[in-house]
Amino acid sequence: MxxxxxxxxxxxGRPDLRTGTVDFGGVRRPVCLAYTxxxxxxDYVIVHVGFAISRVDxxxxxxxxxVLRAMPDxxxxxxxxx
Amino acid sequence: xxxLDEYRDPELARRxxxxxxxxxxxxxxxxxxxxxxxHTIVRxxxxxxxxxxIRMIHGPGCPVxxxxxxxxxxxxxxxGRPGVIFTSYGxxxxxxxxxxxxxxxxxxxxxxxxxxxxxxxxxxxxxxxDKQVVFFAVGFETTAPANAMAVLHAARAGLTNFSMLVSHxxxxxxxxxxxxxxxxxxxxxxxxxxxxxxxxxxQYEPIAARYRVPIVVTGFEPLDLLEGILMAVRQLEEGRAExxxxxxxxxxxxxxxxxxxxxxxxxxxxxxxxxxxxxIPESGLSLSTEFAxxxxxxxxxxxxxxxxxxxxxxxxxxxxxxxxxTDCTAYxxxxxxxxxxxxxxxxxxxxxxxxxxxxxxxxxxxxx
Numbered sequence: 001m002x003x004x005x006x007x008x009x010x011x012x013g014r015p016d017l018r019t020g021t022v023d024f025g026g027v028r029r030p031v032c033l034a035y036t037x038x039x040x041x042x043d044y045v046i047v048h049v050g051f052a053i054s055r056v057d058x059x060x061x062x063x064x065x066x067v068l069r070a071m072p073d074x075x076x077x078x079x080x081x082x
Numbered sequence: 083x084x085x086l087d088e089y090r091d092p093e094l095a096r097r098x099x100x101x102x103x104x105x106x107x108x109x110x111x112x113x114x115x116x117x118x119x120x121h122t123i124v125r126x127x128x129x130x131x132x133x134x135x136i137r138m139i140h141g142p143g144c145p146v147x148x149x150x151x152x153x154x155x156x157x158x159x160x161x162g163r164p165g166v167i168f169t170s171y172g173x174x175x176x177x178x179x180x181x182x183x184x185x186x187x188x189x190x191x192x193x194x195x196x197x198x199x200x201x202x203x204x205x206x207x208x209x210x211x212d213k214q215v216v217f218f219a220v221g222f223e224t225t226a227p228a229n230a231m232a233v234l235h236a237a238r239a240g241l242t243n244f245s246m247l248v249s250h251x252x253x254x255x256x257x258x259x260x261x262x263x264x265x266x267x268x269x270x271x272x273x274x275x276x277x278x279x280x281x282x283x284x285q286y287e288p289i290a291a292r293y294r295v296p297i298v299v300t301g302f303e304p305l306d307l308l309e310g311i312l313m314a315v316r317q318l319e320e321g322r323a324e325x326x327x328x329x330x331x332x333x334x335x336x337x338x339x340x341x342x343x344x345x346x347x348x349x350x351x352x353x354x355x356x357x358x359x360x361x362i363p364e365s366g367l368s369l370s371t372e373f374a375x376x377x378x379x380x381x382x383x384x385x386x387x388x389x390x391x392x393x394x395x396x397x398x399x400x401x402x403x404x405x406x407x408t409d410c411t412a413y414x415x416x417x418x419x420x421x422x423x424x425x426x427x428x429x430x431x432x433x434x435x436x437x438x439x440x441x442x443x444x445x446x447x448x449x450x
Contacts, residue, residue, distance in 0.1 A: 002332075004084070032199070032231065034231065034340070035340045035341040044084065044085055046276060048224045049225050049228045050198055050200075051199070051227055051231065053227060053279050054279035056332055060331040064330060065088055068094045068309065069094065072097070073100075
């Protein structure tokens with residue numbers, strides 16, 4: 001699940017130790033951010049076994065949802081109430 | 083929660099299902115590779131909502147499930163040695179080996195510890211210089227960057243009491259093996275979004291072209307899966323066979339280059355045995371020559387062990403997608419998450435555990 005970066009810490013000269021606190025819907029965990037050097041405070045990251053492997057791209061997320069929301073609703077009536 | 087709730091919107095799910103019904107004119111069989119995706123599909127009942135004829139086959143993407151029995155037995159053997167602290171992700175502790183599991187070693191007084199990240203294992207090694215600390219490095223491309231970093235940190239700290247029992251596997255060779263099987267029914271794949279977040283999707287392009295099979299990089303929320311299935315069905319209906327990316331918010335074509343660099347430095351590609359499937363060439367990772375000194379198999383001289391699977395367990399057929407958990411005579415009777423006979427009932431990503439958690443019974447599935 002994606003979590004939001006609350007703070008970032010990079011020890012002097014050790015980019016491999018770039019870490020941060022990430023909030024997962026109220027649960028906070030320390031996360032290694034060495035593989036996502038572009039991710040900053042406020043960004044959302046995908047975390048696996050304590051490592052951020054990807055920064056969530058807000059523009060792409062919005063685009064995906066826009067495509068889904070633009071889908072026709074005409075057939076929904078055939079399916080009855082949700 | 084942001085990036086979660088909006089991908090669980092029932093109204094949009096209804097529209098996607100309507101669009102799928104309008105798009106699919108023929109029956110198609112699609113495999114979702116990743117166990118996390120299987121979990122969402124089964125828990126949400128997505129497979130039962132799809133238009134008639136669209137069949138989901140649950141793939142082998144459960145790292146705990148495909149870790150070979152011999153490796154589990156080696157873990158049990160190493161963990162039982164005096165002076166060893168054995169560290170592992172929690173799921174692996176209850177995977178049954180030939181004669182027992184890691185939890186049993188712990189119960190008999192062995193020092194077996196669950197860690198959330200491999201860096202914890204490195205910290206344990208630094209804090210216990212008089213002990214040998216072994217980390218059970220299992221998983222797909224998603225955990226490889228973390229495990230690589232653990233080795234790099236141990237090397238930088240000069241730790242001589244840290245090693246890894248490595249059983250890493252890779253997704254693309256497994257997809258190829260499934261497509262090469264003479265009885266293969268899969269016509270399209272949903273590739274695992276987080277594996278591709280690390281590796282990108284260029285490795286899948288030659289597979290899509292060679293086998294004429296659509297591959298859609300897909301996320302893990304219900305709308306992600308429905309959209310991934312829709313994209314795959316559109317390709318199938320239009321006769322296209324391309325790699326498409328549904329999970330654009332998390333996956334870039336080239337993946338995570340920093341993570342790939344660490345993987346390439348610490349590991350090398352090797353043949354691996356997959357539990358239930360067998361040996362697949364160039365389908366896994368071992369430590370590279372530079373870091374071979376951190377290999378627990380060499381350090382502890384683990385020899386080949388005679389292994390024996392539970393004869394009633396059909397995990398192999400489940401992992402190949404030829405049978406469902408509900409086809410198993412032990413399912414919900416002699417095999418439950420509390421008393422698993424095979425790995426797919428242990429892991430949260432296992433198909434059997436997903437079926438069990440969703441309360442699937444043999445009759446409901448057969449009727450669907």
